[in-house]
Amino acid sequence: MSGTAVVNLGPLVGTRFPDVRLADQSGAVVDLHQARAGAPALVVFFRSAQW
Amino acid sequence: VGTLASFSERHQITFPLLSDGGSVVIRSLGMLDEDLEAHHAFYGLGVQEHQRGVAYPGVFLLDTEGKVVQKRFLATYRERESGGTLLETALDIAASVHGAMSTVADAVVQVQAALDAPAYRRYMWHRLVLDLAIAPDFHVYGMPIPEGYVPLTLHIEPIDDLVVGEVTRPAPHLLQVAGLDEDFFGYDGAIRGTIPVSFQVVPDAGDQILSLTVSYQACRRTDCLPPASVHLDLVVPQAAAVVD
Numbered sequence: 001m002s003g004t005a006v007v008n009l010g011p012l013v014g015t016r017f018p019d020v021r022l023a024d025q026s027g028a029v030v031d032l033h034q035a036r037a038g039a040p041a042l043v044v045f046f047r048s049a050q051w
Numbered sequence: 052v053g054t055l056a057s058f059s060e061r062h063q064i065t066f067p068l069l070s071d072g073g074s075v076v077i078r079s080l081g082m083l084d085e086d087l088e089a090h091h092a093f094y095g096l097g098v099q100e101h102q103r104g105v106a107y108p109g110v111f112l113l114d115t116e117g118k119v120v121q122k123r124f125l126a127t128y129r130e131r132e133s134g135g136t137l138l139e140t141a142l143d144i145a146a147s148v149h150g151a152m153s154t155v156a157d158a159v160v161q162v163q164a165a166l167d168a169p170a171y172r173r174y175m176w177h178r179l180v181l182d183l184a185i186a187p188d189f190h191v192y193g194m195p196i197p198e199g200y201v202p203l204t205l206h207i208e209p210i211d212d213l214v215v216g217e218v219t220r221p222a223p224h225l226l227q228v229a230g231l232d233e234d235f236f237g238y239d240g241a242i243r244g245t246i247p248v249s250f251q252v253v254p255d256a257g258d259q260i261l262s263l264t265v266s267y268q269a270c271r272r273t274d275c276l277p278p279a280s281v282h283l284d285l286v287v288p289q290a291a292a293v294v295d
Contacts, residue, residue: 009081010105010153012117017111022069025055030067033117041113042137045082051184 082106103120155283159269170290179246185262190239191267193223197233201268208262261285
């Protein structure tokens with residue numbers, strides 16, 4: 001139902017996920033790749049914690 | 052951040068929840084949902100101002116190098132994969148949270164059914180897990196199967212607004228059946244099947260009852276039993292709505 005093919009949404013398969021540094025729920029800045037500490041990870045985009 | 056703090060406390064979340072104020076990162080990653088109107092209109096809903104700037108709901112699986120190895124998106128924004136589904140199918144970690152179990156047994160098979168969560172969330176893709184134990188010396192048949200024999204099947208009684216996906220189960224192995232020159236494929240011991248299920252119900256739909264029938268035909272070296280089936284009901288409560 002979307003006009004954009006999933007394959008083109010966000011980073012492509014086979015590419016390194018870009019660096020992301022954002023505040024977490026405690027206010028501390030989290031660096032995605034540092035936080036993984038060499039382990040596989042799931043990055044989940046969710047719509048909202050409010051609705 | 053404050054919203055995430057109360058949310059993670061309420062749901063006892065221990066993994067990092069990141070806040071992208073102004074949707075800066077969402078935009079730079081190309082993940083901004085520009086079809087919000089269309090998505091909401093699909094459900095007969097309008098868009099409220101605070102809802103703009105959200106990302107397409109989707110999941111990226113990263114390998115040890117941080118490379119994207121898999122993208123998991125669903126057809127409509129209301130549908131989600133459950134935590135248990137993600138852990139088990141993407142990361143291959145056995146999920147520890149299971150819902151109420153229901154068990155039934157006859158002389159040959161024992162079937163145990165459970166959901167991957169204590170309660171269902173509407174539109175979420177949960178996994179129904181069926182564990183089948185077959186009595187020693189017996190086997191049951193899979194596909195392909197010679198005419199006249201009954202393969203192992205699962206029937207889920209249709210209910211309104213329940214969407215059922217494809218069953219995943221191990222491939223049957225070749226059975227040695229003395230005296231017959233046909234090839235038989237089947238199972239013995241213990242096998243696990245998983246079935247994606249999504250309750251696409253109204254908000255206050257309440258408990259759902261999954262009515263399951265497992266049919267099979269069991270044989271052993273000396274004899275075959277007539278085709279049989281066992282039936283069980285699994286009561287699945289609805290998770291409380293997330294309300295601030």
